[in-house]
Amino acid sequence: MKAALTTLDLQKYLDQKKKTMRIFAHFCSFTPEEVLHAAGILPVRIFGSNIIEKASAHLQSYCCSYAKRVLEAGLTNPFDGSVFVHSCDTMQRLSDIWGYSIDDGFHETLVLPVAVDKGIEYLTKELNRFTRGLEVYAGEISDTALKESISVYNDNRNLLQELYEKRKGGHILAVVVDKVMKASMSMLKQEHTVLLEEFLEEVELGEYSRPRLILSGSVVEDPSILEIIEEYGLICYDDLCTGSRYLSLAEEQSLRGIARRYQGMWCPCRTASAPRGQYLVEKAGEYDADGVILLLHKFCEPHLFEAVSIRNSLKEHGYPCLQLELEDQTSPEQVRTRIQAFCEMLEG
Amino acid sequence: MKKLNSYENLKKLVGSHYMQAKTAHFFNQKIGWVSSGAPVEVLRPFDIVTVYPENHASICGAAKQGSELCEAAEAEGFSRDLCSYFRCDRGSTLLGTSPIGGLPRPDFLYGCNNICGTILKWYEIASRHFDVPFLFVDTPFVHTTMTDHAVEYVAAQLEEIVPYLESLTGREFDEQKFTETLELSKTCVELWKKTLQFGAHKPSPLTCFDAFTQMAAIVSLRGTQEAVTHYKTLNEELESRIQKGIAAVDNEKIRLLWDNIPVWYAMRGLSELFENHQACLVADTYTNAWASAALDTGNPMESLARNYLEIYLNISMDLMLERIIALIHQFDVDGMVMHSNRSCKPYSLGQYDLARCIKEETGIPVVIIEADMVDSRTYAEEQARTRIEAFLESLG
Numbered sequence: 001m002k003a004a005l006t007t008l009d010l011q012k013y014l015d016q017k018k019k020t021m022r023i024f025a026h027f028c029s030f031t032p033e034e035v036l037h038a039a040g041i042l043p044v045r046i047f048g049s050n051i052i053e054k055a056s057a058h059l060q061s062y063c064c065s066y067a068k069r070v071l072e073a074g075l076t077n078p079f080d081g082s083v084f085v086h087s088c089d090t091m092q093r094l095s096d097i098w099g100y101s102i103d104d105g106f107h108e109t110l111v112l113p114v115a116v117d118k119g120i121e122y123l124t125k126e127l128n129r130f131t132r133g134l135e136v137y138a139g140e141i142s143d144t145a146l147k148e149s150i151s152v153y154n155d156n157r158n159l160l161q162e163l164y165e166k167r168k169g170g171h172i173l174a175v176v177v178d179k180v181m182k183a184s185m186s187m188l189k190q191e192h193t194v195l196l197e198e199f200l201e202e203v204e205l206g207e208y209s210r211p212r213l214i215l216s217g218s219v220v221e222d223p224s225i226l227e228i229i230e231e232y233g234l235i236c237y238d239d240l241c242t243g244s245r246y247l248s249l250a251e252e253q254s255l256r257g258i259a260r261r262y263q264g265m266w267c268p269c270r271t272a273s274a275p276r277g278q279y280l281v282e283k284a285g286e287y288d289a290d291g292v293i294l295l296l297h298k299f300c301e302p303h304l305f306e307a308v309s310i311r312n313s314l315k316e317h318g319y320p321c322l323q324l325e326l327e328d329q330t331s332p333e334q335v336r337t338r339i340q341a342f343c344e345m346l347e348g
Numbered sequence: 349m350k351k352l353n354s355y356e357n358l359k360k361l362v363g364s365h366y367m368q369a370k371t372a373h374f375f376n377q378k379i380g381w382v383s384s385g386a387p388v389e390v391l392r393p394f395d396i397v398t399v400y401p402e403n404h405a406s407i408c409g410a411a412k413q414g415s416e417l418c419e420a421a422e423a424e425g426f427s428r429d430l431c432s433y434f435r436c437d438r439g440s441t442l443l444g445t446s447p448i449g450g451l452p453r454p455d456f457l458y459g460c461n462n463i464c465g466t467i468l469k470w471y472e473i474a475s476r477h478f479d480v481p482f483l484f485v486d487t488p489f490v491h492t493t494m495t496d497h498a499v500e501y502v503a504a505q506l507e508e509i510v511p512y513l514e515s516l517t518g519r520e521f522d523e524q525k526f527t528e529t530l531e532l533s534k535t536c537v538e539l540w541k542k543t544l545q546f547g548a549h550k551p552s553p554l555t556c557f558d559a560f561t562q563m564a565a566i567v568s569l570r571g572t573q574e575a576v577t578h579y580k581t582l583n584e585e586l587e588s589r590i591q592k593g594i595a596a597v598d599n600e601k602i603r604l605l606w607d608n609i610p611v612w613y614a615m616r617g618l619s620e621l622f623e624n625h626q627a628c629l630v631a632d633t634y635t636n637a638w639a640s641a642a643l644d645t646g647n648p649m650e651s652l653a654r655n656y657l658e659i660y661l662n663i664s665m666d667l668m669l670e671r672i673i674a675l676i677h678q679f680d681v682d683g684m685v686m687h688s689n690r691s692c693k694p695y696s697l698g699q700y701d702l703a704r705c706i707k708e709e710t711g712i713p714v715v716i717i718e719a720d721m722v723d724s725r726t727y728a729e730e731q732a733r734t735r736i737e738a739f740l741e742s743l744g
């Protein structure tokens with residue numbers, strides 16, 4: 001398979017883009033990227049690297065590795081601006097800390113409601129505040145431009161949904177999906193769409209074999225864990241911020257439409273009408289999965305809180321579940337042994 | 349530490365509060381579990397008995413049962429890295445034990461994320477466990493400025509809770525009682541503010557360790573007559589200490605500001621350590637979190653919304669810094685002690701940068717100690733001691 005998207009050097013691409021566009025860092029699936037796009041800014045989702053030096057002067061040891069990574073990235077190579085959302089307690093404080101230690105041209109936090117359903121009115125107004133604030137920095141953002149951008153994002157997300165549909169029939173390597181998704185979160189949307197169309201035409205589906213796994217968690221910064229998992233089983237679906245959490249569409253082309261879009265997103269930082277385990281049980285049925293791997297960050301409270309009830313409901317429905325808690329220091333060998341044992345058990 | 353006479357009073361008050369909670373169902377009263385930052389005033393007119401899992405967890409911590417209860421939650425699968433108030437509460441629910449024999453079963457839960465996102469998860473879990481409703485008030489974080497749409501949003505949610513409470517209790521909402529509650533709450537906060545302000549006197553008649561104990565009533569009994577009466581007596585006692593020249597710490601030489609939730613299981617050891625160096629912790633950011641309320645009985649829901657939006661853990665670091673600097677000046681302190689509390693991220697993350705800014709803007713030194721509020725297993729006592737001693741020696 002030679003689709004350009006699979007061989008893309010994202011860093012190189014961004015280095016090129018930097019010369020012509022302003023680049024803003026963002027950190028969560030709830031970022032209103034469409035608004036930034038409409039303002040002519042390129043939103044790039046940051047994953048950082050596992051070498052933490054400067055960030056340790058700002059964050060305690062008991063802070064999750066994702067926050068440390070992105071702060072390190074910001075301290076090392078400042079962006080033109082940064083957009084935080086009130087995702088969890090840690091990211092909210094990180095927004096403050098970022099503001100205290102990094103001098104970028106634009107720094108703002110979209111204060112999300114925790115209860116998106118009852119907070120739609122509030123959120124629409126908050127998105128409006130955010131947009132008006134951005135205009136001060138970037139110039140007017142017209143309704144037409146916003147509509148345009150929303151449909152550019154919808155087109156792309158429609159195609160991404162197609163990608164996930166395809167995963168039902170045969171296998172696409174998880175590292176490839178990861179690459180497509182992360183590129184989508186960082187490239188200029190219309191450019192990604194072109195590559196994605198080509199990719200979808202050319203992608204060859206691998207054999208449909210067992211054990212079939214669902215991977216659930218927040219962000220997967222480092223794709224090497226995906227390779228390790230797929231040595232023993234196939235990831236047929238993911239419930240990740242770097243994956244399916246990105247797929248939902250904005251049905252109305254307005255700020256309210258963006259707000260509504262967030263209703264469809266399954267995130268443990270928001271109120272839940274039903275326990276998340278039920279969602280995974282449904283997906284396991286839909287994707288014909290044999291088991292679930294919960295991939296958690298040490299110190300990530302929202303996900304760690306949910307883990308117990310997720311494991312219980314999966315168990316109730318006969319889906320085995322393996323919980324991996326990753327820290328950047330965890331030895332890959334230990335992880336590998338556990339994944340191997342889990343998959344062997346599934347093959348039984 | 350010289351014990352305040354009001355300590356016995358408080359013990360009785362808290363004791364009878366929990367006693368009342370335990371017998372509530374017998375008297376056909378409804379029980380609500382309430383988070384410390386939730387606008388409890390809305391519940392009071394319905395004669396609902398309220399208990400505070402956070403306060404309960406602190407009692408477990410002070411009785412040194414914290415680690416054991418945390419372990420029970422861990423055995424159920426909850427990570428050791430989750431908030432130890434939650435783990436303590438969960439453990440107590442599972443084992444049915446605590447220094448007061450566990451909390452009574454709730455009829456509903458009432459929580460607010462203005463202290464943390466943890467509350468949401470914690471109460472969701474409790475709500476499933478007891479199979480009771482969870483009334484959640486969503487309070488958007490105040491990132492530098494409080495927005496009108498946030499105020500509207502919170503006020504609207506409070507309005508919506510009223511009919512629910514009416515059907516739960518079978519009582520009608522009594523406006524007059526509500527106004528009385530608001531008045532009591534306001535008076536209570538004013539009295540509490542006064543209590544804390546005694547610390548500005550030199551030498552101070554109280555330390556923040558007294559405040560940590562005495563705060564139980566402002567947290568759990570806000571909006572009641574008992575709390576008002578209690579703080580009146582406490583303030584009289586403090587007044588008379590000042591008149592008689594009684595200091596909380598003999599020969600007070602060093603005045604300090606404390607940041608974060610107390611290390612409940614180590615209160616005695618820490619207070620002796622400071623006392624031995626003639627150092628008095630005259631104020632803290634924690635108990636001051638309950639010392640502001642500009643309630644407007646003419647516009648109750650909106651003013652509750654405003655007050656509960658800007659509580660200390662729901663504001664950004666620039667606003668926290670402003671309040672810290674105000675405390676530093678108001679209490680004329682020589683240094684600041686920060687408890688880096690691994691359980692509580694909204695309180696602790698950011699302390700490194702705050703410490704730097706405090707030093708730059710006020711010139712006062714800051715020491716940071718690593719601990720946890722109720723889980724003593726993560727506390728390196730010797731290390732904390734050494735750090736504090738070195739800090740005090742440099743000040744003295």
Ligand code: SF4
Nearest residue numbers: 028029087241267269
């Ligand atoms: S877990 Fe939720 S809040 Fe965190 S990055 Fe993912 S979508 Fe955003």
Ligand code: SF4
Nearest residue numbers: 431433463464466692
């Ligand atoms: S200690 Fe912190 S994290 Fe825990 S409930 Fe209190 S405010 Fe929330």
